[in-house]
Amino acid sequence: MTQAExxxxxxxxxxxxxxxxxxGEPRAPRSRTRRRPRFGRGxxxxxxxxxxxxxxxxxxxxxxKNIQGHFSLSPLTQIAAQPGFAAAVGLSxxxxxxxxxxxMLLMVPTVIYVHLRLPRFRRIMEVITILPIVIPPIxxxxxxxxxxxxYQWISSSPYLLAVVYVVLAMPFVYRSLxxxxxxxxxxxxxxxxxxxxxxxxxTMWRVLVPNLRTALLSASVLTLALVFGEFTMAQLDxxxxxxxxxxxxxxxxxxxxxxxxxxxLIAMWLVLTIIVSLDRTHRRGKGQSN
Amino acid sequence: MTSNDVxxxxxxxxxxxxxxxxxxxxxxxxxxxxxxxxxxxxxxxxVHPGEFVALLGPSGCGKTTALxxxxxxxxxxxxxxxxxxxxxxxxxxxxxxxxxxxxxxxxFPNMSxxxxxxxxxxxxxxxxGLRRQRASELLELVGLAEHTAKYPHQLSGGQQxxxxxxxxxxxxxRVLLLDEPLSALDAKVRAELRxxxxxxxxxxxxxxxxxxxxxxxxxSMADRVCVMSRGRVEQIASxxxxxxxxxxxxxxxxxxxSSRVPVNRHGDQGDHVELFSRDVAIxxxxxxxxxxxxxxxxxxxxxxxxxxxxxxxxxxxxxFLGATSRLEVGFADVVIKTDVRSSDAxxxxxxxxxxxxxAAHDVLVTPRRMPSVQG
Numbered sequence: 001m002t003q004a005e006x007x008x009x010x011x012x013x014x015x016x017x018x019x020x021x022x023x024g025e026p027r028a029p030r031s032r033t034r035r036r037p038r039f040g041r042g043x044x045x046x047x048x049x050x051x052x053x054x055x056x057x058x059x060x061x062x063x064x065k066n067i068q069g070h071f072s073l074s075p076l077t078q079i080a081a082q083p084g085f086a087a088a089v090g091l092s093x094x095x096x097x098x099x100x101x102x103x104m105l106l107m108v109p110t111v112i113y114v115h116l117r118l119p120r121f122r123r124i125m126e127v128i129t130i131l132p133i134v135i136p137p138i139x140x141x142x143x144x145x146x147x148x149x150x151y152q153w154i155s156s157s158p159y160l161l162a163v164v165y166v167v168l169a170m171p172f173v174y175r176s177l178x179x180x181x182x183x184x185x186x187x188x189x190x191x192x193x194x195x196x197x198x199x200x201x202x203t204m205w206r207v208l209v210p211n212l213r214t215a216l217l218s219a220s221v222l223t224l225a226l227v228f229g230e231f232t233m234a235q236l237d238x239x240x241x242x243x244x245x246x247x248x249x250x251x252x253x254x255x256x257x258x259x260x261x262x263x264x265l266i267a268m269w270l271v272l273t274i275i276v277s278l279d280r281t282h283r284r285g286k287g288q289s290n
Numbered sequence: 291m292t293s294n295d296v297x298x299x300x301x302x303x304x305x306x307x308x309x310x311x312x313x314x315x316x317x318x319x320x321x322x323x324x325x326x327x328x329x330x331x332x333x334x335x336x337v338h339p340g341e342f343v344a345l346l347g348p349s350g351c352g353k354t355t356a357l358x359x360x361x362x363x364x365x366x367x368x369x370x371x372x373x374x375x376x377x378x379x380x381x382x383x384x385x386x387x388x389x390x391x392x393x394x395x396x397x398f399p400n401m402s403x404x405x406x407x408x409x410x411x412x413x414x415x416x417x418x419g420l421r422r423q424r425a426s427e428l429l430e431l432v433g434l435a436e437h438t439a440k441y442p443h444q445l446s447g448g449q450q451x452x453x454x455x456x457x458x459x460x461x462x463x464r465v466l467l468l469d470e471p472l473s474a475l476d477a478k479v480r481a482e483l484r485x486x487x488x489x490x491x492x493x494x495x496x497x498x499x500x501x502x503x504x505x506x507x508x509x510s511m512a513d514r515v516c517v518m519s520r521g522r523v524e525q526i527a528s529x530x531x532x533x534x535x536x537x538x539x540x541x542x543x544x545x546x547x548s549s550r551v552p553v554n555r556h557g558d559q560g561d562h563v564e565l566f567s568r569d570v571a572i573x574x575x576x577x578x579x580x581x582x583x584x585x586x587x588x589x590x591x592x593x594x595x596x597x598x599x600x601x602x603x604x605x606x607x608x609x610f611l612g613a614t615s616r617l618e619v620g621f622a623d624v625v626i627k628t629d630v631r632s633s634d635a636x637x638x639x640x641x642x643x644x645x646x647x648x649a650a651h652d653v654l655v656t657p658r659r660m661p662s663v664q665g
Contacts, residue, residue, distance in 0.1 A: 184399075185394055185395070185396070188392050188394050188395075188396045189396060189398065191361075191363055191383070191390070191392070191396075192390070192392060192396040192397075192398070192454075192457075193398070193409075194362075194363075194382075194383040194384045195361055195362075195383055195384070195386075195388055195389070195390040195458075195467075196384075196409055196410035196413060196457065196458075196461055197384050197385070197387075197410055197413045197414060197461060198384055198409075198413050199384055202413065206409075207398050207400075210398075210400040211398070211399055211400050213400075
């Protein structure tokens, strides 16, 4: 998933969690009897679907063929045996875990603090957190590499990438948490918790985090997708993550490499679907509507 | 659920009453300034153990600031807060043992009603079985025994506030703080819950501070009402005294209905005024001789009315209030409100000429409010 796709997902997610009209009023529930889409709308829909689905179909088709161009599952069965593949997956996985942990430890308390104590600072935060999207990744990583060059212990560590990925994922994580906190009466919940004898850490852990479940899940999915999809920075820092491995191996065995790309795409969809359905089951268990 | 149902749950009440003792609270000279606004100005209040005191006043009078200071969510610039004789002004909120019910719904959305009530007990490391039992008892106490497993969004506003009350009581607080807990509810539920809270508070004898801008709530629930204006105490008195003997013009106008009538000072001592062509004593201390022109403040029940074709007053408005109807009688430059029995109201059609008389022995007077100059 590219950054642009992540952004699209996020925007779509945010819009579906808060149905409002353009003037901010709650949208009226949709009528059960849907109107038949007009011809023009149908055409737009088909064109958009083709735009997204044809490349996917082409990639899937290509990944299920052998060198002779016949249908074959061999590209899939050969994936695990590809040299360097397991190491690349391992590195991407470790980076995503470290990125996620640092991201959450940094952003959750920060966003809560801004909402509670510095509400005027929210606008500044929005501008600050958009910077990683505005600044091209190549500029960012070259700057970082230049800055850490004298410090061997970090410049030679793959986890430098995790630190940079934290910055890169910040826009998505901030907006996800900001939207989640906006839906809560944060001040009252915190004060209620404190009046019952709860300290700050306990309030955060027992009251706020469980109520930010959906926001945290979507922030995590976005971070995961970003780390598994980022190419430029990993390539320039000379670490073979999954996207770098795909790029390096593409000339040797294009069918297998395309199969890997498809597999990750499907895996990411699966993770997303599982998380969303888990969240839905959790809500249904409590009798909440979506 | 009626208030009697609450009282019937004796087992729960006894269980609570053994541990919940009313603590005296003394607010001594509290001041708080936010920028250019003086939210509290040398505010003092002495609340006796087990007493229910309402802080009443218009928006911005400092009542919520005072309550939040007692809760520990705000700190006074000067002054002390003594609970049971101990200064708690610098003690963090989580260590004060204050039960609080908020204006907005404050239940934790991720927890069932029972878990919400048990939350404070969990923080006090009570055993799981014990806290579940206690939470169930408290929910039974507020009449929600069948709703223990429900989540906040499955409960009505009134039910949510009852769970919030049970949650506040669960920690056996030294003081119960109620921050306009009824204002988000509809009129019928509000009246019902008002009675329930009062019945529970009396039964548990828990010291309670109740913030409201609704005079009906304050007068019907509290042992004493503290009327506040611009961060200061205007008057602290029982509801009956507050209504019958307001000590200031602000209290007279804020609590109940009053009409302002310009009067002239009379008598050798300057302690009488002329009203409805009679010499009437000034209630309480008369304003100083140099206080300028005076207004009398009249309650509707202080005034009697009769139809009189040669009378100076004209009925300008009539509104039905149930057993009584309120008339607004216009004179040249003043309107006076008075009540009549609704069965007699048809005598007073709009435009009817009437004469008013004073039913009270004395009147409250205040320096005349000058009309503001516009333009």
